Amino acid sequence: MLSNLNPETPPLPVIFGIEGEKLTAAEKKFFKEVNPTGFILFKRNCKDPKQLKKLTADLQKLLGREVPILIDQEGGRVQRMCPPEWKQYEPMESYGDDFLRDFSKGRKALQEVTQSMSAELADAGVNVNCAPVLDVQFPETHQAIGDRAFSNDPEVVSILGITMSEEFLKHGIVPVIKHLPGQGRANQDSHKDLPVVTAELKDLRKSDFEPFRELLTKAFSEAVWGMVSHIIYQELDERAPASCSRRVIHETIRGDIGFKGLLLSDDISMGALDSIGNVAQRAEKVLRSGCDIALHCNGDLEEMKAIAQRLKHQKMTNEAVMRYNRTVEWLQTNLKP
Numbered sequence: 220m221l222s223n224l225n226p227e228t229p230p231l232p233v234i235f236g237i238e239g240e241k242l243t244a245a246e247k248k249f250f251k252e253v254n255p256t257g258f259i260l261f262k263r264n265c266k267d268p269k270q271l272k273k274l275t276a277d278l279q280k281l282l283g284r285e286v287p288i289l290i291d292q293e294g295g296r297v298q299r300m301c302p303p304e305w306k307q308y309e310p311m312e313s314y315g316d317d318f319l320r321d322f323s324k325g326r327k328a329l330q331e332v333t334q335s336m337s338a339e340l341a342d343a344g345v346n347v348n349c350a351p352v353l354d355v356q357f358p359e360t361h362q363a364i365g366d367r368a369f370s371n372d373p374e375v376v377s378i379l380g381i382t383m384s385e386e387f388l389k390h391g392i393v394p395v396i397k398h399l400p401g402q403g404r405a406n407q408d409s410h411k412d413l414p415v416v417t418a419e420l421k422d423l424r425k426s427d428f429e430p431f432r433e434l435l436t437k438a439f440s441e442a443v444w445g446m447v448s449h450i451i452y453q454e455l456d457e458r459a460p461a462s463c464s465r466r467v468i469h470e471t472i473r474g475d476i477g478f479k480g481l482l483l484s485d486d487i488s489m490g491a492l493d494s495i496g497n498v499a500q501r502a503e504k505v506l507r508s509g510c511d512i513a514l515h516c517n518g519d520l521e522e523m524k525a526i527a528q529r530l531k532h533q534k535m536t537n538e539a540v541m542r543y544n545r546t547v548e549w550l551q552t553n554l555k556p
Contacts, residue, residue: 220391220554221346221547222284229535230256230282232506233526234289234483236518240266242277245520250281253527256512256535256543257287260299260345263518267304268343275344287393289347292336295366305339308332311352311379315369318379326382333383337390349395349446351383353430354403363408373426377433388439391554393546396434398448398485399472400461401427409449409491413460420454424475431476442549444481447472447510449491459508463495468509481542482509486516498522499529506530511539
C-alpha cells in the first residue's frame with residue numbers, strides 16, 4: 220500500500236520511467252538523489268513474473284517509502300505485461316459490446332476480468348494502473364484510442380468505467396482515468412501530432428465530460444487519479460493543449476467536470492508537446508498549468524536529469540500532497556487487512 224507523503228518534505232512532482240529489466244547503478248543513485256513521486260513501467264521492463272517482482276521490490280526499497288508504481292494494463296493493444304507470461308485481455312470495446320448484448324452478463328464479465336488483471340498487477344508489485352479509458356468513441360476517433368474505448372455511448376462508458384475503477388480499488392490498485400477532459404474526438408495521434416478538437420462546449424458537456432462526471436458521483440472517486448490529455452480544445456483554450464492550459468485544468472477539469480483527485484499529465488515525451496520545448500520545459504509547463512505530477516516515460520536518464528535540474532526548486536504542492544494522501548487514506552480505511 221502507498222505511504223502518506225509528508226508535506227514538509229514532498230517529493231519531486233514527476234513519475235519517471237526506467238530503461239530496462241533491472242535498475243542500473245546510475246538510476247539508483249539518481250532516483251535516491253532527486254526523490255521522484257514514483258515510477259512507471261513499460262513492456263521493456265516486463266520480462267517475466269520473477270524478474271518483474273524483483274524490479275518492483277528494488278524500486279520500493281529506494282526512497283524510504285512505499286511509492287506508486289504505475290503501468291498501462293488496459294487490455295487489447297495497450298498491455299505492458301504480455302503473454303505468454305501474463306494473460307492477454309480483450310480490448311475494452313469488446314466489453315462495451317458484451318454489455319449492450321446483456322447488461323448483467325457484460326458487467327459481470329468486466330468485473331471478472333478486472334479482478335484477474337488486479338491479481339496479476341498486485342502479484343507483480345504494481346499498485347497503480349493507468350486505466351480505464353473514459354473517452355467516448357466518435358466517427359472521427361483516431362485509432363490511437365479506437366477500441367481502447369468502451370463505446371460511443373457516454374452512458375455505457377460511464378457504467379463500465381465506474382465498474383472497472385471500483386473493482387481495481389477493491390483489490391488495492393489505484394485507477395488512473397483518462398484522458399481528461401476527453402480524447403475521443405481527436406482525429407490525430409497525440410504520440411506524434413497535436414490534435415485539435417473543434418466541438419462546441421455544449422457538445423463536450425453532453426458527451427465527452429459525462430463519464431468523468433458520473434464517476435465523480437461515487438464515494439470511491441476520492442481515491443481515483445486522472446490523466447490530462449495533450450489535446451487542444453478550441454472552445455476551451457485555442458492555443459494550448461489541455462495539459463499545458465491553466466484554463467482547461469482549472470476551469471474545465473477542476474471546475475466544470477469537478478475532478479478533485481490527483482492529476483497526472485500524459486507522457487511529456489509525446490510529439491504533441493514538441494512546440495512547448497524540451498522535456499524539462501514541458502515538465503515545468505504542465506506543473507505550472509495545474510497538473511499535480513508530470514509523467515515522463517521513456518527512461519532516458521539524461522532527460523530525467525535535465526527535468527530534475529529544471530524542477531530543483533519546484534516540489535509537489537500542498538494541494539497535490541493532500542490529494543495523494545486522500546488516496547492513501549481511502550485505501551487504508553476501505554481495504555480489508
